[in-house]
Amino acid sequence: MAESISRISTAANREQAQSETEAGVLRRSQRRAWGGRLLFFSSLLALWWGLAASGVWSASLLPSPAAVAASLAEIGASGLLLPAIATSAQRMMIGYVISLAVGTMLGLALAQVRAVDETLGPVVTGLQSLPSISWLPPALLWFGAGEAAVLFVIVMGAVWSIAQAVRSGVRSLPPLTLRAAQMLGAHGPRLWWHVLLPATLPTFLTGMRLGWAFAWRALMAGELLSRSLRPGVGRLLSQGRDTQDMAMMLAVIVVILAFGLAVDRLLFLPLERVVARRWGVEGA
């Protein structure tokens, strides 16, 4: 009896020790990844600094990192940057929500109705490869030079990858999942809401992420090109061009990059992690 208890407790200890080492290994590998990253980016910065200081290119073509940082601080302090970010973010929110709604409906229709897939399917594939900024000139005429035109361009950027993702997600569901849902009495809109959408969430998220990236690019191009709009981040870039202020242009590019990265890291990545963990086991 006593012997068996001690055996159990050693087994438990061993297990605990093992999980500790596993956590340790994970922490170490994460630390190493961050160390590598830090090294990489600081060497990149150093290279930039060196090139700028070498005087091969003039400062108006290749400003130093310090000049870009100063410019960033300057547009920040001038009160231009934050409202511009707010304006762009607001456009993205509205355009993206519309894209999600339209893309999801379209994707479900493509997946579930053969006639829709046969007719609209190739159109969706085609439009996905069309740079959505191409829609800006006609949109300006259709909707006038205002918010509606730029929203249209955002939606045209995001909606297709979302629809494609929903379509392929629903199509690749295990047939038994559908039969189980049917057996339990899920039909029509409730089948969509309670089964199809959650079941396709992993694929859906990939499409959402892709759609977001396309929409963000489309918006930046739209803001850069259209001068009649309320100024967003893209407009700051064109202001930089007007004043031939390279440091400002690079500073704005940094802002655009940082915004895109922040949304990806703070919104999509955590979502994907949760979903991947829970949906992880295939055919559960």
Add this chain to the structure above:
Amino acid sequence: MPVSIQRVSKTYNRYGTSVDALDDVSLNIPDGQFVSLVGPSGCGKSTLLSLVGGLETLSRGQISRTGQPAIVFQEAALFPWRTVLDNVAFGLQLRGVGKRERRDRAASALRMVHLARFAEAYPYELSGGMRQRAAIARALVLDPTVLLMDEPFGALDAQTRALLQDELLSVWERTRKTVLFVTHSLDEALILSDRVVLFSARPGRIVADVAVEAPRPRDTADPPLAALQRHLRDLLAAEVEKVARAEMDADWEGAAVTAPSPEQNVGADI
């Protein structure tokens, strides 16, 4: 009769060719009976289950049944984004049962399959046998008159399968549901059921319909059961050979199928 199947035939049309899956099958199942459907693979036994469950439409004949049957499939097909409890409660949710009541009822269904401890777990945290028990609870919670089971233990290892067979019997003894149980294992059918219905090779017809009266728990080595098993095994082997003959080249010698194996998995999907 909770299930009455009258002269049912089923023909599939695929890419211009028609395949007869079932031919003129009639079966009446009285209340509370545990019936196993056995036959070579592709004999239409699963098709018959889908027809009774209303998942497919029949070509000829008539099926009447009491209420909407619940189905347990070969794989649990749980929804990975729901906890075990919410998976079990989903059918009730669709029927408009209030949150508190459906959680209570789902919890008691889980207790019936001894899975209450894992109510808040997600399917990926469960073993194959536990998932299948959750699937049984998901069917039981709807309180169907008829429970349809389509090779529910076919994907499990032998030990887990034996455990779940015991568990299924104890659930059935408590609830006395009418059960239609499809299996390719003659042993499983003999251990579980009141009645074994043997199907021919495609198109499926009923070859034998025998009552199993031995008291439970059963052992297929007991003489009366062993005799019944031999009888059915010979019938089944003949049907399996027909399937094999249709699949093999003309120079095949045949007959090797009759060699007894410890686990009569004749008709298992190859």
